[in-house]
Amino acid sequence: MTISESQESTATTAPGTGSRAAGVALMFGSGLSNQVGAAVAALAFPVIGPTGVVAIRQWVAAAALLSAGRPRLRSFTAAQWRPVLGLAVVFATMNLALYTAIERIGLGLAVTLEFLGPLTVALIGSRRRTDLVCALAAAAAVVELTAPQPSTDYLGIGLALLSAVCWGCYILLNRTVGRRLPGLGGLAASAAVSGLVYVPVGALVLWNHPPTAGALGCALAAGVLSSAVPFLSDLLALRRVPAHYFGIFMSVNPVLAALVGTVVLDQHLDGASWLAVGVIVTANAVVGATSRTAGG
Structure with missing residues (x-):
């Protein structure tokens, strides 16, 4: 998720070569791999908890990005290290918060609420009436999703x-890193720092909660499916489709998360x-499309 977002935010155009259909297939595969990875990660929560899983995922992501970016x-x-370190902190916090939320409230709801982040960024500073309608619709959807019930997990x-x-x-932050460190060097450095931060954390968790082979x-599968596979798929997809199509297509992830959560995690x-999930997905897609049309 995070890797694909960084690729979309730093890319500006997609070459005209290649098949658009292949690009769509790659984007769908990337999103599906990401959500299946999160679901597989949840299967390890009872043994090593979200923190242990996130630590291993961060190590896999760091290895993949260092190999590709070679910073x-x-x-x-x-001036370059400051945003890189900030990105590393955000990267580590985001994944731990998301995985802990998945453990508590489920994959579909957690990923849907997480998508309010890019939607909010897209809406900041916008004065278009369409975006205002999308913001109000998304707010109403959030109210529905978080409506107080006896079983509501407010922490999740x-x-x-x-x-x-x-x-x-x-x-x-990724935009700042992209301006100061072109290419994947800044992102790879952030992943490496985040992975280093999780070395003592992960070691402590895995020592106290020895992992089974399963x-x-x-x-490890979560690290590959949610980091390495989306990273490669996104790179290949962005050679075949315009970057703004890529960003809009990402909006389907909450639906994929809910479907995978149903099939894999029951x-x-x-x-x-x-x-409500459909409303938030639609709001993300519409805002992404109209911002490009308006030159945003």
Whole structure:
């Protein structure tokens, strides 16, 4: 999720070569892989918890991005390191908040609330009437999703919203990193720092909660499915479709998350929740499309 967003935010155009259909297939595969990875990660929660899974995922992401980006860390200036370190903190916090939210409130609801982050960033400063309508519709959908009930997990909802805030900050910081460090060097450095931060954290968690072979396999699979596969798929997709199509297509992720949560984790949303998910997905897509049309 985060890797695909960074690719979309730094890309401006897509070459005219290649198949548009192949690009759509790659984008769909990226989103599906991301959500299946999150669901597989949840299977390891009972053994090593969200923190242990996130630590392993961060290590996998760092290895994948360092291999692809090959940043020259010794050449970074202080002005370049500042946003890189900020991005690393946001990256680590976002994934931990999201995975803990998934454990508490389910995959579909957690991912849907997280998508308020990019929606908010897209709406900031907008004065278009269409965007105002989308903002109000999304707000109403959030009210429906978080309506107080005897079983409402407010901490889980709060963590999902924290993940949304982190995603918004991630987008803004990534733009700064992209300006100061062209290419993948800045993102790779951020992933490396985040992975280093999780070394003592992950070591402590895994020492106190020794992973079984199954839990370790799930955590590693989550790292590959939610980091390495989307990263490669997004790079290939952006060669075939315009970047703004990529951003709009990302809006389907909450639907994929809800479907995967139902099939893999047996987490079922009621009809009203499905409608709210649809409203938030539509708001994201419409805002993304109109912002490009208006030159935003």
